[in-house]
Amino acid sequence: MLWQLRKLSTNEALSKPGPLPNNWGPIFGLHGFQEKLGDLSWLGSAYADQGWFELTNAEQKVLKQTETMALVEIEKNIANAALSNPAITVAEKMVWDNYLLSLDTACLCSNFAFDVNLPVRPDV
Numbered sequence: 001m002l003w004q005l006r007k008l009s010t011n012e013a014l015s016k017p018g019p020l021p022n023n024w025g026p027i028f029g030l031h032g033f034q035e036k037l038g039d040l041s042w043l044g045s046a047y048a049d050q051g052w053f054e055l056t057n058a059e060q061k062v063l064k065q066t067e068t069m070a071l072v073e074i075e076k077n078i079a080n081a082a083l084s085n086p087a088i089t090v091a092e093k094m095v096w097d098n099y100l101l102s103l104d105t106a107c108l109c110s111n112f113a114f115d116v117n118l119p120v121r122p123d124v
Helices: 024-028 057-083 090-107
Strands: 003-007 050-054
Touching: 057 090
Parallel strands: none
Antiparallel strands: 003 050
16 A cells, blocks of 8 residues: 655645555554544644545556656666677677667566566676
């Protein structure tokens, strides 16, 4: 379960998605009462217009895809940097080209959003 602290008026994210903080319950005396998390204004002016929201499956899927695509982009930049090396051999070029193709293939998998199987970066 992923949660995110958001501004109620604009739905702006105030935290990265993740589990609820471990200390929220004991601090506010609400351990086990998740229905009070959607609007924290009862805690005082410092928490007005804030609330914790559980991310939907669709939001989690988009988050996972975004993170994975960023990782793929980093890997592609590494591969392209290796390919731009003027001292690269033909065999090394083939290995890096295959790696780039494998990255593209991994991105096209139907279960890409949840089960990411990126290829191992070449060690050349």
